[in-house]
Amino acid sequence: MTTSDDRSHAGGNAPTGDTTPYGPGRLPWKDSIPAMAQTDGGYLVSPPQADPVEVYRDAKVPEVQQRLLQVPPTALSDRDRETALDAVRAYEQRENDTFLGYQVETRLQDNGxxxxxxxxxxxxxxxxDPFVAGNLGMNTKFVERMVLDYYASLWNxxxxxxxxxESQEKPGNPDSYWGYVLTMGSTEGNLDAxxxxxDYLAGKPLYLSFEQAQHDDPSDAVTTETSPNAFSPVAVFSSESHYSVVKAVHAMAVPTIAEIGNDKYPGQCPITADGHWPKSVPTNPPTEDYPIGNGEIDIDKLEKVVDFLAGKGHPILLVLNYGTTFKGAYDHVEEVGRRILPILRQHGLDSRVVCNDFTVHENGKTHQRRVCHWRTGYWIHVDAALGGSYMPFLEMAHxxxxxxxxxxxxxxxxxxVQSVVMSGHKWPGAPWPTGIYMTKRKLLIHPPDHPEYIGSPDTTYAGSRNGFSALIMWYFTATQSYAEQARKAVRCQEVAEYAEKRFRQLEHELGMNLYVQRSPLSVCVLFREPDPQIVFDYSLSTKTVPVPGKSGEFRKYGHFFTMNDVNETLVDSLVERLRQPGAFPSAETVGPGEAYDHSF
Known part of the structure; x- marks a missing residue:
């Protein structure tokens, strides 16, 4: 219970506690509390300890008055609710008109x-599980399966x-895919991957093992492996990997190369001068065309890291990128495989037998049943959040x-390749985050629990999953042919090429190094970070990047993506804003027509 004497002492003479102005009418909070939520001298709910309007004040959205959105216990009147919605609509429409900076599609009117x-x-x-209907009848799993088949075909x-x-009369194919439509977007898929x-590399039981044993209560892995690190995987990823990868390895307690290297092998890192282990594998070094690197993983350095850790017996959990967050770069996955698979084979991690013992109860007796399967000593996941859903169509166009x-x-x-993830809100575009995670049936790990009441195996990362997302993904594929999507993929590239050209023209016009850069086939264009108001107006993403070879020096970049809903007119609008005085307040300029240094 909260008493009416509770007050905040944050300073000033503004009303606090139950006298704080609240709601569209800015009446004292206590005046809206119904008798059912009051007690003698107090309330069943807590009052505000400061004015939320002041606490949440955001200069970036002055047109949205926070008081209009505050919901008192009496709810909002029809008039107040419509006024609030009008304010939100106006803000979202304004943002939508000039949105450029992130790899999502916001203008979805043409998607139907x-x-x-x-x-x-x-x-x-x-x-x-999407392939088992379960007991909750209000689902769209029968739609979801069609979406998954579509992308399984697209991803070969x-x-x-x-x-x-499966049945004895109709045996299944363990090489077939398995996957599901995501509720969170690719972050969820990266977490599951x-x-x-x-668990695959740690020797946990496969779903196939569980089915073969026909019972649960599995043991930990039983193997002839002699290395003490045989079931101690290490997470390997590049410095351009999405932050969700870092979050995932932390959440799943998989040590990074820095954590395991600096702990067990200090001073022995094969890719640094002093032997200290970095958190991630660097990307390709700068070149004249790519002054801050093109964002692709440095395969030479990756080879050395994998060779060292595999040589110590550690299984490798490798995450590669297909459309990085800030540069839109694509790792050369096939080349990575060509280079590191011989190393893994050399260290016995290309294939190994892993067994699990199951306690089986049959005919009133209990006995042990051992089930063994061949597994790899590596897991290669491709985070294709950006490129996984549209690059196949660019290949068709080619x-x-x-x-x-x-x-x-x-x-x-x-x-x-053992798993792939994509984000549906990036391509084809959706009103909310979604995506697809896909792996192979034979690699699926047996879940830790069997919630009988849902009537379906708990094989997905999330419990409840958004059934509407499957409908969104299905509807797009049902209305857009391969040919139409290939045309759109080419269009994205054409607008990206146009944008890069316009920014290089602007660079020459202003006599200023705008740090313009675009990685191969990227739909992302990088340039010098502009004035904060321009950043806000176009929802530009920004990042501070260290200057290669110059310790302690940094440059600030902005970028934008030419997604399917971006056209030349919007690019021209941004260029025109950047042409105005003060657009780059911290920039050093040279005289018109003078040379400027593209290098660091």
Whole structure:
């Protein structure tokens, strides 16, 4: 219980506690509390200890008055609610008109998702495995499976998925894919990939092992491996990996190369001059065309790291990128495999037998049953959040002679790739985060619990999953042919090329080094960070980058993405803003027509 004497003493004479102004009318908070929430001398709920309008004041959105959105216990009147919604609509529309800086599509009017509005009044919950209907009937798993088949084909996986479809008369295919539609976006997929990879490499039981044993109560791994590190995987990823990868390895307690290297092998790092282990593998060094590097993982350094750690017996959990967050770069996944697989083979990590003992109860008796499977001593996951859903169509355009090049292979046509993730809100575009995580049926780890009441195996990372997302993904694929998506993929590249050209022209016009850079086939253009108001108006992403070879020196970059909803007119609008005086307040300029230094 909270008493009416509770007060904040943050300073000043502003009312606090139960006399704090609250709601659209800015009336004292206590005046809106109904009798059912009051007690003698107090309340059943807590009053504000400061004025939220002041605490949450944000100069970036002055047109949205926070008081309009405050919800008192009496709820809002129809008039106040509509006024609040009008303010939110106006803000979102203004942001939508000039949105450029992040790899998501915000202008979705042409996607036709209004046809799905009926389902906004339904609860759609795809809890549990997508290939088992379960007991919660209000689901769209039968739609989800069609979406998964679509992307399995696009990613050269073996499909359809055989999960709970097997029988003695109709045996399944363990090489088929398995996956699901995500609720969080690729962060969820990266979390699951690291979880699955960790347990796979740590020798936890496979789902196939559980089915073969026909019972649970599995043991830890039983193996002939003699290395003490045989089931101690290490997470290896590049310095351009998404922050969700760092979050995932931390959440799953998989040590990074820095954590295990500086702890067990201090001073022995093969890629640094002093032997200190960095958190991640560096990306390619700067060149004349890419002054801060192109964002692709440095395969030479990756080789050395893998060779050292595999030589110590550690399984390798490797995360590669296909469309990095800040540079839009694509790791050469096929080349990585060509270079590191011989190293893994040399150290006995290309293939090994892992067994698990199961306690089996049959005919009133209990006995042990050992199940063994061949596994790799590595797990290679491709974070294709940005590129996984549209680069296949660029490859089709290239194959048809409609575009000059294609990206490197990244999918299941490469037999060493064990999982892939993509974000559906990046491409094809969705009203909320979503995506797809996909691996192979035979690699699926047995879940730690069996929640019988949902009527479906708990194989996904999340419990309840958004069933509407499957409808969104399905609707787009049902209305957009391969040819149309290939055309859109080419269009994204054309606008990116146009944007890079316009920024280089602006650079020459202003006589200023704008740090313009675009990685190969990237839909991301980098340039010097402009005035904060321009950053806000165009939702630009910014980042401080160390100057290579100059200790303690940094440059500030901004960037934008030419997603499918971006056109030349929007690019021109940004260029025009950047042409105005004061657009680059901290920039050093040279005289018109004078040379300027592109290098660091």
């Amino acid at each position: 998702y209004e046809d799905l509005k009926f389902f906004l009044n339904q609860h759609l919950n795809n809890v549990g 996986a073996n499909w359809p998925c055989y999960f709970y479809q 690291v979880l699955q990879g960790r 194959n048809a002679g409609d575009f000059h090049s294609k990206g490197p292979a990244f999918d299941f046509r490469l037999p060493f």
